[in-house]
Amino acid sequence: MTSTIKQFDSRTTASGRVAERHLPSYSAGQVCLPMQILGSAETMEHETYWSEHSHPTHELLWRDDGVGTVTIGTRTWTITPPLGMWIPAGIPHSGWTPAGVVVKAAQFDVDEPPLGNAPTTVSIHPLLRLLLSRLQTLEPRTDSYALTEAMILDVLSPAEHEVLVHRPTAELLTPIVETVFNDPSDPTTLQEWATRLGASPRTITRAFTAETGLGFNRWVTTARIHCAITLIGLGCEIPDAAADVGYASASAFTTACRRITGTTPANLRAETSSSHLSV
Incomplete structure (x- = not known):
């Protein structure tokens, strides 16, 4: 991973x-x-x-x-x-x-x-x-x-959704960010991180929100989706990408992807050949 x-x-x-x-x-x-x-x-x-x-x-x-x-x-x-x-x-x-x-x-x-x-x-x-x-x-x-x-x-028009992840720079969050970026399937919970870092869950959540606008759980989900979409774009099958970033099923991953990006993994990987027009 x-x-x-x-x-x-x-x-x-x-x-x-x-x-x-x-x-x-x-x-x-x-x-x-x-x-x-x-x-x-x-x-x-x-x-x-x-x-x-x-x-x-x-x-x-x-x-x-x-x-x-x-x-x-x-x-x-x-x-x-x-x-x-x-x-x-x-x-x-x-x-x-x-x-x-x-x-x-x-x-x-x-x-x-x-x-x-x-x-x-x-x-x-x-x-x-x-x-x-x-x-x-x-x-x-x-x-x-x-x-x-x-x-x-x-x-030209803006898209209704995007695949975007913010990387926070606060020193407190560095161990979390590095762990998730190196292994997005890491299951460590907010409470477990709080114990490990000697900080309260509320302090960690505030730090994430201050830099990214997202709480801990939402940020981790966003980072996982970002990685999985990249894997899918590299040719990985959707169920395999879902498993690689910590989802037990493709349906759970699809639900999370829709929540974060507003669309499904299949739509983000959509083949363009069927929509090409002749020049």
Whole structure:
């Protein structure tokens, strides 16, 4: 289990081969594009970690298959086929993706960002996916390119749910955080942690709430769901992922996932081939 949960810090998994990339840090608007939206796609030969950097333009990240993560400060979002990530210009962030995944990105050089200036999970619905793909087949600075850009800006919308975990930094919580991140199936209760750490359950709960907005139990459940969704995106079957993070049954895991993310593990892993439209 240790090898899988370490994806939380986006550096090491069971493959043992990690390519680390270093990109520059730009302030917002430091570099301008000759168009409003510039897309790219890259198939990752190795598991890859991007150290903290920032872009002069807004960035949209998404996947057609597989998973990835984006970390901003103490928050880590998981990217899945239905869920992309909007990263505003100038925001420092790091990222991780496994080998074999096609990383898709678009840089937006727009005066009025359609999703604002805060990191936001984006709904990668079929129409948006089609338009983003079509943009890369067109000649820049043509009427068709400009029309496609306008349509993309019009249909971009926040997702109704997200896969997000906050990593608290309080010294009191460090043993709990490290244990759960190294083994999300760890069954230690709040009362047991309180006894072990010499603090009251109320003090521990307050510390979690102050940093993450979640109490102990909700935070542990969120961390487990975050890890399990990553495992599922790497090809693990839902019952196996559920067991790996401490759930006795797939149905219990599905209930917890719906409570935390607003949707089911199957929906977060949804195959995109059935929803693709012809370009």
